[in-house]
Amino acid sequence: DSGVTQTPKHLITATGQRVTLRCSPRSGDLSVYWYQQSLDQGLQFLIQYYNGEERAKGNILERFSAQQFPDLHSELNLSSLELGDSALYFCATSPGDYNEQFFGPGTRLTVL
Amino acid sequence: GQQLNQSPQSMFIQEGEDVSMNCTSSSIFNTWLWYKQDPGEGPVLLIALYKAGELTSNGRLTAQFGITRKDSFLNISASIPSDVGIYFCAGRYSGAGSYQLTFGKGTKLSVIP
Numbered sequence: 001d002s003g004v005t006q007t008p009k010h011l012i013t014a015t016g017q018r019v020t021l022r023c024s025p026r027s028g029d030l031s032v033y034w035y036q037q038s039l040d041q042g043l044q045f046l047i048q049y050y051n052g053e054e055r056a057k058g059n060i061l062e063r064f065s066a067q068q069f070p071d072l073h074s075e076l077n078l079s080s081l082e083l084g085d086s087a088l089y090f091c092a093t094s095p096g097d098y099n100e101q102f103f104g105p106g107t108r109l110t111v112l
Numbered sequence: 113g114q115q116l117n118q119s120p121q122s123m124f125i126q127e128g129e130d131v132s133m134n135c136t137s138s139s140i141f142n143t144w145l146w147y148k149q150d151p152g153e154g155p156v157l158l159i160a161l162y163k164a165g166e167l168t169s170n171g172r173l174t175a176q177f178g179i180t181r182k183d184s185f186l187n188i189s190a191s192i193p194s195d196v197g198i199y200f201c202a203g204r205y206s207g208a209g210s211y212q213l214t215f216g217k218g219t220k221l222s223v224i225p
Contacts, residue, residue, distance in 0.1 A: 002154065006154075031211075041217070042200065042216060042217040042218055043155070043200065043202075043215040045212050045213070045214075045215075048211065048212065055211065056212055090154055090155070092154075098143070098204070098211065100145060100157055100160050101145075101202075101213060102157060103154035103155045104154050105153060105154045106152075106154050108152070
């Protein structure tokens with residue numbers, strides 16, 4: 001158990017809908033990273049937050065957004081969902097920018 | 113962006129055999145991490161490397177940070193069935209302001225009892 005929690009574990013929704021994924025970091029971790037993993041694909045970095053501020057953006061679509069709250073938990077919002085958005089979404093957290101990242105168990109999103 | 117080539121893509125080995133896999137990058141990295149992912153689970157950190165030439169062990173796993181800083185290797189000795197999974201390397205580019213990890217596409221390991 002990495003100490004990082006993600007909810008929900010599974011999410012099934014329809015095209016065009018909007019969903020919110022939640023991540024709670026390990027105690028003391030200020031950085032949260034979001035990744036997308038499609039079938040048989042590696043981990044694609046989406047976005048990083050550090051202590052409430054956006055730190056870096058990767059291959060994140062404009063339909064996707066994230067935020068980090070004062071209690072340091074983070075939410076990833078996915079809107080106007082398409083079939084191709086079906087994937088595993090992971091958050092990872094670390095104390096700062098240059099530390100090891102510890103991953104949560106992921107949210108499996110299925111868009112029908 | 114930085115590219116990581118991880119090989120082999122997949123391997124089938126007999127239980128008890130040793131395993132080697134590696135990652136190479138087109139850029140100099142200052143951090144190499146190795147993760148293992150079981151199906152439907154999040155990646156679990158196995159080993160972290162921070163210095164060129166560093167050799168670090170974690171049980172039957174040994175990883176090395178290449179001298180050129182453009183590669184890293186992971187060895188698993190005396191494989192067992194629970195070693196099955198996907199192994200990912202991840203590196204952090206040493207350029208200014210680069211915090212993110214770049215991940216390889218993974219090596220899928222199957223162990224035949």
